[in-house]
Amino acid sequence: MTGRQPPVVLDGGDRRCVLLLIELRRLVDGLAPGTVVHLIATDPAAPIDLPAWCHLTGHAYLGPVPGAHPATYALRVSVQAKTTDPDRPWHLPSEPSPQ
Template sequence: MTGTPTDQPVAVDGTGMLCVVLLLHLRRRIEHLPPGTLVHVTATDPAAPLDLPAWCHMTGHTYLGELPTGGGNPPAYALRLAARPTPTRPDAPWHRAPDDAQ
């Protein structure tokens, strides 16, 4: 999907995933979304509040913080997709892609 972001956030459910798997899943889900798209990521891994902001910082996406979920719902986090994110490896999105792969 390309074009203009919608007003509705794109939900990415990472419930039960370790952050390694969550980042693989997240990268696949957002790779064809337009810049500016708001993404809500549900993540139960206790490392998510550290890993998601670090990954956003590395890629250039904007980490917007934890969302109020309330009532025993799993934690969720918001991010906004960058216009020109730093490419990452498809098999290891916590690593930048080699320069020759860009």
């Protein structure tokens, strides 16, 4: 036995990526580093927004899950991840709100 845990799945359904990132941010906050998350997302912005969010936060973007239907994207929770604003997960807490 390898001790590898199955991925945690977040089914985003047809929700827009903005809402998915809010849910994803809340989910990863409660997961141990090294946990793999599979995000199911049909929003056409997901393959752009998810890697960008991972780059911002430091989580490892693992890419699309081969053969998954509907589209599923994988990431690995990082021990050194940056925390983002809970309601605006595409912003670091020190960034001012847009006026």
